[in-house]
Amino acid sequence: MDKLAETPPVISSAELVDQAVAVVFEDGRSLSFEDCWLRDQCRCTTCYNHTTFQRATHILDIPDSKVAKIVFDPSQLCLTWNDGHESSYAAEFLSEFDYSTWKEKSRLRPVLWRGADVAGRVARVPVDEFLNSVDAQKRVFQSLLDYGVVLFEGVEPTLDATEAICNGLGGVQHTLFGGMWRFSSGQQRADTAYTSLPLAAHTDNTYCTEAAGLQIFHCLQHSGGTGGETVLSDGFFAASQLKADHPEDFTFLSSFHLQAEYVEPGHHHAYSAPVISVDERTGDLKQIRYNVYDRSTMAFSSAEECRSYYRSLRSFARYCEDPKNQWIFKLTPGLVLAFDNFRVLHGRTAFTGERVLGGSYVARSDWLDRARTLKLIE
Numbered sequence: 496m497d498k499l500a501e502t503p504p505v506i507s508s509a510e511l512v513d514q515a516v517a518v519v520f521e522d523g524r525s526l527s528f529e530d531c532w533l534r535d536q537c538r539c540t541t542c543y544n545h546t547t548f549q550r551a552t553h554i555l556d557i558p559d560s561k562v563a564k565i566v567f568d569p570s571q572l573c574l575t576w577n578d579g580h581e582s583s584y585a586a587e588f589l590s591e592f593d594y595s596t597w598k599e600k601s602r603l604r605p606v607l608w609r610g611a612d613v614a615g616r617v618a619r620v621p622v623d624e625f626l627n628s629v630d631a632q633k634r635v636f637q638s639l640l641d642y643g644v645v646l647f648e649g650v651e652p653t654l655d656a657t658e659a660i661c662n663g664l665g666g667v668q669h670t671l672f673g674g675m676w677r678f679s680s681g682q683q684r685a686d687t688a689y690t691s692l693p694l695a696a697h698t699d700n701t702y703c704t705e706a707a708g709l710q711i712f713h714c715l716q717h718s719g720g721t722g723g724e725t726v727l728s729d730g731f732f733a734a735s736q737l738k739a740d741h742p743e744d745f746t747f748l749s750s751f752h753l754q755a756e757y758v759e760p761g762h763h764h765a766y767s768a769p770v771i772s773v774d775e776r777t778g779d780l781k782q783i784r785y786n787v788y789d790r791s792t793m794a795f796s797s798a799e800e801c802r803s804y805y806r807s808l809r810s811f812a813r814y815c816e817d818p819k820n821q822w823i824f825k826l827t828p829g830l831v832l833a834f835d836n837f838r839v840l841h842g843r844t845a846f847t848g849e850r851v852l853g854g855s856y857v858a859r860s861d862w863l864d865r866a867r868t869l870k871l872i873e
């Protein structure tokens with residue numbers, strides 16, 4: 496989100512208080528900066544590499560120095576250290592590290608949704624605009640940040656045209672399925688996705704240490720048959736409802752490490768993690784890892800843990816499977832779907848005929864990198 500035009504912070508006083516410098520701004524805010532933090536933030540050319548934006552000093556080499564002299568004016572604070580080193584700090588820089596606001600800046604602000612009403616809210620962006628316009632790119636990434644879903648229109652029904660979108664979203668993420676993939680019901684891999692069977696809403700890669708960040712689907716072809724509709728539901732909405740209605744199930748799914756696996760000749764991926772990940776600091780939902788098909792067989796520490804596993808999963812699944820919470824629509828050649836695989840559950844209805852889906856994954860770090868570069872997030 497673009498920073499609103501703000502009046503630059505103005506320093507009205509600065510004094511040494513024990514091992515910290517207390518800075519008061521004209522707007523009344525009073526911030527205290529410990530000397531160890533201030534020395535670490537020195538941006539002189541000895542302490543900081545302004546070409547690589549990296550610190551130039553090892554943390555073990557930062558002197559355990561004390562502030563010997565303080566000079567300030569409305570726009571900056573200047574310190575002389577007891578080893579003679581000199582550091583200066585812009586008022587705007589210091590003001591950014593007001594913990595009460597700093598801790599809020601990195602939080603994402605998803606807009607929860609349920610069912611098809613989200614269809615009119617997600618961005619639908621012509622692919623040519625996405626590939627050539629910063630404003631269109633901002634609309635795409637804002638839709639992903641808000642709803643976890645975005646659609647691209649006017650895409651040539653080829654894997655190459657789809658790849659251009661994947662690269663624009665942050666780059667093709669390689670997994671055991673390759674980079675760009677094209678799949679149909681030919682059972683090329685040991686997975687139900689490679690059949691014409693229905694798939695209940697799920698997130699991919701629950702068996703990987705890190706799940707794919709985005710998943711991109713382009714229905715390149717569907718001929719001689721019916722069905723194959725895409726099912727999407729907001730896993731964060733489901734988790735929020737579960738927390739409100741069945742807090743004990745939410746607590747179990749956000750603490751119990753459920754093991755998932757992917758098995759085929761030459762591969763055996765396995766990983767354990769909570770179905771619902773929560774940020775301990777803020778309580779914000781971070782990730783949904785949910786795929787009822789890829790669950791490993793587990794032993795349990797007690798009958799209670801075993802029964803909680805089944806009760807809680809079923810409780811969560813009812814929200815995911817509730818038609819009121821699902822957006823069901825048909826992907827057609829030229830329409831490309833991208834969604835947040837850390838949040839949005841996807842599935843499909845059974846189908847007949849020849850249906851070919853192309854697409855890829857995009858790593859979470861890579862798409863958030865794009866969103867941050869567009870200044871949509873900190």
Ligand SMILES: C[N+](C)(C)CCCC[C@H](N)C(=O)O
Nearest residue numbers: 672676678688698699700786
């Ligand atoms: C997307 N593509 C067809 C390549 C792979 C699908 C793998 C699905 C797997 N059961 C999972 O949930 O991760």
Ligand SMILES: O=C(O)CCC(=O)C(=O)O
Nearest residue numbers: 688694699841842843852
């Ligand atoms: O075939 C589809 O529409 C979706 C397949 C799927 O869920 C997956 O590949 O994870």
